[in-house]
Amino acid sequence: MKVAFYPGCVSKGACPELYVSARLIAEPLGLELHELVSAPCTGAGVLSEQNRELADALNGLTLAMAEAEGADLMTICSTCQGVLSDHNFHLKNDEARREKANATIADQGYSYGGTATVKHLLWMLFEDIGIERVTASIKRKLTGLKIAPFYGCYILRPSEALGLRERPERKTYLNQLIALLGAEPVEYRGATKCCGFPMLTFNRDKALAMGGNHIIEAKEKGADLLVTPCPLCHLNLDGQQPDAARVLKQDIDVPIFHLPQLLGLAFGFEPDELRLNHHVVSTKGALEKVELKV
Amino acid sequence: MQFTIEVGRYNPEGVYADDAQPGLPFPPPWDKSPVRRYQTYTVDLPEHAVVLDALIAIREYLDPSLAVRCACRSAICGSCGMWINGHANLACKSKLAAFSQGGKTRVESPPSMPLIRDLVCDMKPFWDKHLAVRPWLENKQPTPPADREYRVPNASMEELIQEVSCISCGVCLMDCESFAVDQDFLGPQALAQAYRYAGDPRDDKTKERLGQYSGPGGIWDCTHCFECVQQCPKGVAPLDQILKLRKMAVDAGFTHNPGTRHADAFAESVKHSGRLNELTLMPKSTGLFNIVGQLKTLPSAINMARAGKLPPLIHKSIPGVERIRKIFQRVGGRFK
Numbered sequence: 001m002k003v004a005f006y007p008g009c010v011s012k013g014a015c016p017e018l019y020v021s022a023r024l025i026a027e028p029l030g031l032e033l034h035e036l037v038s039a040p041c042t043g044a045g046v047l048s049e050q051n052r053e054l055a056d057a058l059n060g061l062t063l064a065m066a067e068a069e070g071a072d073l074m075t076i077c078s079t080c081q082g083v084l085s086d087h088n089f090h091l092k093n094d095e096a097r098r099e100k101a102n103a104t105i106a107d108q109g110y111s112y113g114g115t116a117t118v119k120h121l122l123w124m125l126f127e128d129i130g131i132e133r134v135t136a137s138i139k140r141k142l143t144g145l146k147i148a149p150f151y152g153c154y155i156l157r158p159s160e161a162l163g164l165r166e167r168p169e170r171k172t173y174l175n176q177l178i179a180l181l182g183a184e185p186v187e188y189r190g191a192t193k194c195c196g197f198p199m200l201t202f203n204r205d206k207a208l209a210m211g212g213n214h215i216i217e218a219k220e221k222g223a224d225l226l227v228t229p230c231p232l233c234h235l236n237l238d239g240q241q242p243d244a245a246r247v248l249k250q251d252i253d254v255p256i257f258h259l260p261q262l263l264g265l266a267f268g269f270e271p272d273e274l275r276l277n278h279h280v281v282s283t284k285g286a287l288e289k290v291e292l293k294v
Numbered sequence: 295m296q297f298t299i300e301v302g303r304y305n306p307e308g309v310y311a312d313d314a315q316p317g318l319p320f321p322p323p324w325d326k327s328p329v330r331r332y333q334t335y336t337v338d339l340p341e342h343a344v345v346l347d348a349l350i351a352i353r354e355y356l357d358p359s360l361a362v363r364c365a366c367r368s369a370i371c372g373s374c375g376m377w378i379n380g381h382a383n384l385a386c387k388s389k390l391a392a393f394s395q396g397g398k399t400r401v402e403s404p405p406s407m408p409l410i411r412d413l414v415c416d417m418k419p420f421w422d423k424h425l426a427v428r429p430w431l432e433n434k435q436p437t438p439p440a441d442r443e444y445r446v447p448n449a450s451m452e453e454l455i456q457e458v459s460c461i462s463c464g465v466c467l468m469d470c471e472s473f474a475v476d477q478d479f480l481g482p483q484a485l486a487q488a489y490r491y492a493g494d495p496r497d498d499k500t501k502e503r504l505g506q507y508s509g510p511g512g513i514w515d516c517t518h519c520f521e522c523v524q525q526c527p528k529g530v531a532p533l534d535q536i537l538k539l540r541k542m543a544v545d546a547g548f549t550h551n552p553g554t555r556h557a558d559a560f561a562e563s564v565k566h567s568g569r570l571n572e573l574t575l576m577p578k579s580t581g582l583f584n585i586v587g588q589l590k591t592l593p594s595a596i597n598m599a600r601a602g603k604l605p606p607l608i609h610k611s612i613p614g615v616e617r618i619r620k621i622f623q624r625v626g627g628r629f630k
Contacts, residue, residue, distance in 0.1 A: 009570035013605035014598065038614045040568045045518060046560045047629070049537045050544060054625040058564070061621070104624050108617045157520035189321055189380060194471040194519035201579040202514040202552045204590060206476040209323065210517065213475070217321035239598050248322075278602040 001128060004066040005033040006084070008077035009041050010231040014239070017275030018231050021260040022076045022121065024274065028137040028267045029129050036065050036073070042083035044232075045198075053100065059087035060101035064112040072117045074124055076260065078230035081120045082154025082162070088118050089161035120155055122173050122229045122259060131180060139268030141182030144289050147262070148186040148218035149174035150228040150237065153194050174227065174259075181266040186223045190214030195228075197236040205247050211236045212244030215254050225286040229259045241281050255283040265290070295341050297390050299348050301360065302330035302377075302402025305411050311357075320405040323475050327405035333357075334398075345393065345401060346374055346385035349413070361412035369527055372463030376413050377404045382468035384527045404468040419477070420464045423484040427507070429491060434498040450495045457490035457535055459528045466522035466532050478511040482522035482532030485513060489535035492542060504543040513539045514553035544628065552587075555579050561629035565622045568612035572605045 011019040026033050039062040048055035062084065066073035075081040091098045092114045102111045119127070125134055151174055156164065164170050171192075178185040196210030215237060218226055228234055236244075238256040245252045256279070264274040270292075276283045277294040284294055303314055314331035337351045346364055353360045364374040367386045374385040378393055379400055393399045407415035438444050466482040467473055473481050480488070485507065492503045507513050513536050522532040544554050559578035563571040576595075580587040598604055612618070622629055 010572070013570065013572045014603050016603070038568075038612055038617070040612065040618045041564045041570050043564065044560070044570070046557050047564065050541055050557050050561075051625065051627045051629055054622065054627065054629060057621050057625055058618070061617075104621055108620070153519045153521075157524045159524060194517050194521075196471075196475075196517060198518040199472065199515060201556050201576065203472075203476065206472070206515070207517070209475045210471060213322040220321070239603065240594050242597055243594050275602075280597045280601045280603065 001030055002032045002034060002069075002071045003074040003124070004069040004071045005035040006039055006062065006066075006073055006075050006080060007035065008075065008080040008231070010235065011076060015231040015234055015258070017278050018076060018234070018258045018260065021258060021264045021269075021274045024269055025260050025263045025267055029125075029263075030133060031074075031124075031129070033074075034069050034071060036062065036069070039065050042080050042087075044079050045083055048083070048087070053104075055083075056087060056091065056097055056101040057104040059084055060091055060098070060112045061105045061108070061110055063088055063091065063116040063118075064105065064110040066116045066118075067113055068110070072119050072124075072128070075118065075120050076229075077232070078120065078152050078155035078228075079232050081118065082157075084118045085163070086158075086161045088116060120229060122155070122177070123170060125177065125263075126169075126173050127167075131176075134177075134180065134263075138181065138266050140266055140290070142262075142266055142290055143182040145183040145286065146186050146222045146224050147178045147183045148188055148221070148223035148226045149178060149191050150195070150214065150218075150226045150233055150256070151192050152228060152230040152233040155229055156192055174229065178227065178262075181262065186218055186221045188214075188218050188221045188223075190217045195230075195233040195236045197232045200236060200240070207236065208240055208244040208247045211240065212248045212250075212252060215241065215244070215252050215256075216248070216250060219252065219254050223254060224289055225255045225257055225283070227257045227259060227262045231258065234258060238280050253281060255279060255281045255286050257283070257286075265292070295339060295343075295391075297337050297339055297343070297348055297394065298398045299335050299337065299345075299352065300332045300398055300400040301335065301349070301352070301413070302400070303333050303360075303412050304328050304330050304403070304409055305361075324405035328409055330402055332400070332402075339390065341391055343390050344386055345378055345383075345388045345390055345399065348390060348399075349385060349401065361410075361414045363414045370461060372461035375404075375463040375465040375468060376415075377402045377468070382465040382525050384463055384465060387527050406468055406470070406474055407464075415468075417464055420462075420467050420481075420483065423467070423481050424462065424487060426480060427484045427488040427491075428499075428503070429484075429487045431491060431494060431497055432499045433496055444496055446495045454490050454493055456530055457486050457493075460486060460490075460530045461528055463527065465525050465527060466530075469521045469525050471519045471521055472515055472517045476511070476515060479515045480507070480511050482516070482526075482536070483530075485516070485539065486530050486532040486535040489539050489542075492539060500542075501546055504539070504546045504548055507539055508543045508548040508551060508553075513543060514551055552579050552581065555581060558629075561622075563609075565619055565629060566611070566615070567609055568615040568618045571609045573607070573609065 196207035
């Protein structure tokens with residue numbers, strides 16, 4: 001299946017393990033990735049906050065590029081998903097906004113017709129690729145692992161632009177997937193809460209406490225690891241975890257996996273190929289439970 | 295239709311029915327909130343019944359000791375905000391059938407607020423925040439004579455309809471993620487009201503307000519999680535109003551804060567390369583001359599570098615980046 005692949009800045013920056021693992025799992029899933037290499041950053045909500053017209057034009061350009069590819073746009077980042085969904089929702093439904101964005105990008109040879117579909121890999125697994133194909137690709141069941149899903153905010157809220165009103169089952173995909181891969185999903189409150197990353201630079205200690213609290217809750221419920229569809233959550237939960245432990249005066253030490261890394265493990269790829277040896281919090285203990293080493 | 299309700303009970307006297315089951319402590323940051331006893335009731339109500347109907351039926355017919363705060367039953371007075379299956383909602387606006395999970399609905403006072411008794415929490419933190427933003431007009435002079443209205447363009451008031459719809463129920467604050475870890479955060483309701491007055495053309499203190507709201511506990515301490523937008527029963531969308539205040543504050547010159555530096559550094563990076571340069575974003579947001587701030591982020595940076603998680607040292611632009619620069623120029627505004 002052909003998709004217009006939008007990897008997002010972080011997967012090419014501070015989370016290269018996300019990009020590498022997403023590329024690896026594409027083949028077993030039958031995904032033909034047409035990367036939108038000339039598409040700009042979504043602005044992550046930061047640009048739209050100060051200059052909505054600018055963010056409409058930038059995201060309108062990306063959506064027009066996906067339209068030109070004639071394929072659904074696939075994200076691997078919840079923040080990209082949230083921002084693109086929001087702009088797509090408004091550019092589809094508000095003709096004046098769409099016309100304005102199109103007027104800005106017209107001389108670049110692009111025009112957005114309002115027909116693009118933006119989908120996170122997590123949604124595509126269930127809605128396009130199908131769980132039969134996912135199941136058929138499993139070569140290594142993750143039996144024995146207790147995995148806490150960490151959805152984060154932008155793949156869940158606001159529910160209208162994300163299409164969750166029509167498809168409420170999207171709120172349960174991570175849990176379903178964990179079970180499908182043979183592991184046990186951990187039920188905990190933090191699963192749908194904020195990781196704290198958006199206020200890391202503004203209110204550092206509170207942002208660290210926010211993320212750290214969720215990991216501690218999952219750990220107390222027996223989680224061996226957390227899995228997230230968002231690399232920004234990963235930056236706060238993995239990258240900042242030692243600092244969060246310092247702020248909360250508590251040992252944490254729970255590895256955080258990207259969604260494609262977890263899929264990759266189940267599809268038989270080696271931990272090193274998935275760059276599971278390039279995390280701040282060691283993945284060793286969790287991998288030993290499925291008899292793997294990094 | 296039969297509905298089963300698990301009600302989180304608490305009283306300072308520690309007196310509970312024999313069949314009330316002790317619950318688990320709440321996860322951090324609410325681990326100090328009293329552990330509830332959960333008492334299960336079964337009520338027979340029509341299919342369209344709301345959670346509040348069940349609570350009133352319990353109090354009237356099964357257990358008069360249940361404390362619950364309510365008045366209008368019509369989502370107008372804002373008294374019956376509480377946790378229903380772990381999220382803040384108005385009990386009078388939440389259909390039982392829609393909330394029932396496995397035949398049960400769990401109702402309790404939100405652990406983010408001080409608890410008085412059963413379903414009644416202390417709203418003092420809410421009202422303190424509400425008052426702190428000075429939620430009243432400070433009229434521009436001269437005001438019209440006493441027998442005349444203060445007239446403003448219709449469109450400028452239409453802009454404020456969303457905020458005026460607030461019924462002060464506190465549901466947004468009860469589920470606010472920033473408030474959960476930071477009691478000093480003004481919170482979604484107060485800041486939405488802050489916009490209601492800062493955005494009013496009759497108000498004379500806009501600049502002072504924006505200065506106050508830009509400070510600690512203000513607009514930049516929101517974590518942007520959309521919980522308030524999702525849970526508000528009146529469509530106030532507090533986060534949207536906080537973002538409007540951020541723009542107003544920056545436009546008014548309140549730019550010496552990490553929030554503005556972050557937005558500027560973000561825009562600069564996207565304009566020049568089409569993508570985010572994470573290597574420069576954090577130091578620029580923190581403030582290049584903020585030595586203490588820089589030192590605080592240093593251990594994390596070292597940890598990430600050690601793990602091989604630093605962004606490439608040479609930041610590459612996307613192909614056709616001139617296109618992006620042109621878009622920035624054409625739109626204009628702050629980031630031009």
